[in-house]
Amino acid sequence: MKRNNSDIVIFERIKSGNSDALTALFNKYYQQICRFTFLFIPENKIVEELTANVFINLWETRKKITIHSSVKAYLYQAAKNQAISFLRKNKNMLTPLDDFLDLPDRRDQTPEAIYIEGELNLEFTKAYKKLPNRAQLAFKLHRLDGLKYSEVAEIMNISIGAVEKNITSALKILHSELHSYTKAN
Template identity: 35%
Template sequence: MKEIELRLLEQIKRGNEMAFVQVYDKYWKLLFNSGYKRLQKREIVEGLVQEVFVEMWQKRKSLEIHTSLNSYLYTAMKYKVINQMKSQMVKEKYVAFVTSKKLSFGSEVEENIFYNELNDAYKKEVSSLPDQARKVYKLKKYQDLSYAEIAQEMQISVSTVEKHMIKALKILRNNLRNYSMSLGVLCLLNSGVF
């Protein structure tokens, strides 16, 4: 590893945010480009890049890099992309399965009840997000503001907006996971598989 990278890494381990910002500024575009080549979805790739940096910051005290900072970050991004691709493949297979079987969830009344329950759960989870994360999420989701516009509106930095958005999405994914699993089980039950 280059001497300058070693110094930056040591400063990051000690919690020096400016050193972290230097690394972020230097490698963000490289990581974004490598992810975009494979996924071709800007928002998803931006989120994955942010996850790489957030995890790096969270693990900074125990961070051990034996090659180079570039290799470490590139490899971390590569695994994020692979996991995203696996997740997307599962979703696509599920959609193909549902389409091929022309599944019905039951009567229209049952479908409406399930949709309303899911929608209520989603609204409840959004409203229970931490204040800043909830505000960022709502400005992005409902007003379609860019991260820069949100940062200006809330008078915080763009990186802080990104951190709040990552936090909000992670909480929503985890807390609504049971509903998506229930939907899958319901589809399989109605298909006659079980």
């Protein structure tokens, strides 16, 4: 909750015209919003431009904006809207199904541990790609990006129950696909 409250404080500063607060919010969420937008559009330059537009629009319309759930959920919804608008204008773009995991610092790992981690990430990516699109998105937003079910529901325009169903489905499929990697040897 502390993080959410700090976002509200930052947003209130943005509403009052503090550009440093906008920079702080940008620095905090830019990478996450880029990864999310990349789900819809597999082109880095376009993703970066659309993500920047989210923050530009936030600044330009700051006095009119009302946050209903959280600042983070608002940014994700705005990014989704930017991506959908872009895709409507450019119908030939495809949606990628890439792995969005951040890899840890590897300096202290043995070559064997790095190899095993790479194999597991590869298998996870394969399993993740087998998920239905809605289950992928719900899983990513909740488990990888840390959004609450209510925030995921708002972004995806579905009920909280549907979010739970999609995440449960994703977990069952992932568990089934990765079962051989989770068994004790």
